[in-house]
Amino acid sequence: MVSVEQVSRRFGQLLALDKVSLQVRPGEVFGLLGPNGSGKTTLIRILTGVLLPSAGEAQVAGLDVRRHPEQVKAAIGYATQEASVYRDLTVRENLEFRARLYLETCNVPQAVEETIQRFGLQDFAHQLAGALSGGWRQRLAIAQAVVHRPQVVFLDEPTTGLDPVSRRTIWDLIHQEAARGAVVLVTTHYMDEAERCHRLALLFGGQVIAQGTPHELEQLALQQARVAYSETHLPLEQIRALPGVLDGWPSGNGVRLILEQKAHPNLPLQTVHPNLEDVFIILTRSKGGTA
Ligand SMILES: Nc1ncnc2c1ncn2[C@@H]1O[C@H](COP(=O)(O)OP(=O)(O)OP(=O)(O)O)[C@@H](O)[C@H]1O
Ligand SMILES: [Mg+2]
Structure with a gap:
């Protein structure tokens, strides 16, 4: 469902990704673990059709990211590192906005309602996203990435800055997405969280230095x-x-x-x-x- 073959990406002199290869299957939570600047976001941006690779091949949901970046964008859910929610819209409006981008109008209300329930956002539905605490805003960011039930979900540092209880809740939600059959690719630099992934790739200086289950590593x-x-x-x-x-x-x-x-x-x-x-x-x- 996500297949990356020898992908490299240059920014001028800097080789931000160096021949990265990995495969992620449906139902799997796959973690990209690495320090600041190791290339995690760059890889996610390539796989979400935002950025082109300098070399190599990548397929997401059966689509080549070079040839069909727009179709890739339509097939996935993506929560960026900066918690991509509109602060001046309410929780419900944020979800409706995203759902309308992907779904037929008649399916929007049900998808929004189900997502509000699934993510426990009932009590906040009418609050402005900007007034939520960091943990709840992060929960909304994931909710709006999956409101249309995409088959591939990318979450870039979904738990950064959250307390351990909120982080645990977010990880339960991440696993729920995999349990419904989605491919989930998540980045983190919290080592303890990485243990919650089915498989991991360790990124260092743009290279995958090891990959496997936490036990194999x-x-x-x-x-x-x-x-x-x-x-x-x-x-x-x-x-x-x-x-x-x-x-x-x-x-x-x-x-x-x-x-x-x-x-x-x-x-x-x-x-x-x-x-x-x-x-x-x-x-x-x-x-x-x-x-
Ligand atoms: N648009 C860009 N132009 C130039 N350099 C870039 C660009 N985007 C990323 N880089 C560089 O590529 C390298 C990898 O950055 P990237 O954002 O992928 O790291 P990261 O692993 O996501 O780090 P963090 O944990 O801080 O989010 C860094 O050295 C960064 O400065
Ligand atoms: Mg990053």
């Missing part, structure tokens, strides 16, 4: 390094300078460490399960980066 990272906790009071600079210590940072009463496989840095060590932040640090190390 953990296994890949564990082939290169191990993660440990040490209850030590040594200064951080000294710990980082120990042989075999790749990285370390404060954690509770001690430090969390990334170690070379066979390192014994002479510290009390407890091996711990890597989280996706550890995975990201481990996998980007070989590319010369820090997360």
Whole structure:
């Protein structure tokens, strides 16, 4: 349903995307995970028909993004990074506006009503979008991206700036979209959230440095390094300078460490399960980066 083959994109001298390839199936929540400037939005803009690739092929809902960008735009739902809602329209008016772009007039009221119910927006339907809190505005942004039930949904950082409870709610809504059979592509730089995706691509400097399920990525990272906790009071600079210590940072009463496989840095060590932040640090190390 979304197929990307060796897609690159240049902005002058800058290679913002470098031979990116990935496939996303219906019913799947696919995450693009990467730091600021790694190319997430650029890829989404190419897949939504907003921007042309400099090289490579991409298909969305069976349509070539180079040849049919306008049809691509009509086949998808897209919530941009800037929470694309009209602040001076009410919640209901925002949904009606979007629905009218895509649906026959006679189908608009029902689609809007269903979406208001599905997203729990009943109590806010008559409020101006600009008066909503960040979390509710974000919820509206996703609602208006899917009001016409598109088969492919793009959500660019749908949870940035939200508290953990609102983020959890948004993730439930994202999974609802996949459960009705949509392809969902979502970007984030929250490592903990990435664990909620079925599959992920780690973007770094415009390249996909790894992709797979969260579990597969953990296994890949564990082939290169191990993660440990040490209850030590040594200064951080000294710990980082120990042989075999790749990285370390404060954690509770001690430090969390990334170690070379066979390192014994002479510290009390407890091996711990890597989280996706550890995975990201481990996998980007070989590319010369820090997360
Ligand atoms: N229209 C443009 N003209 C020139 N450079 C651009 C343009 N759009 C993006 N870039 C550059 O391409 C790179 C990738 O940007 P992009 O917005 O895709 O990153 P991102 O992963 O979405 O970052 P963020 O997490 O901050 O949203 C950046 O270096 C950015 O400055
Ligand atoms: Mg972005």
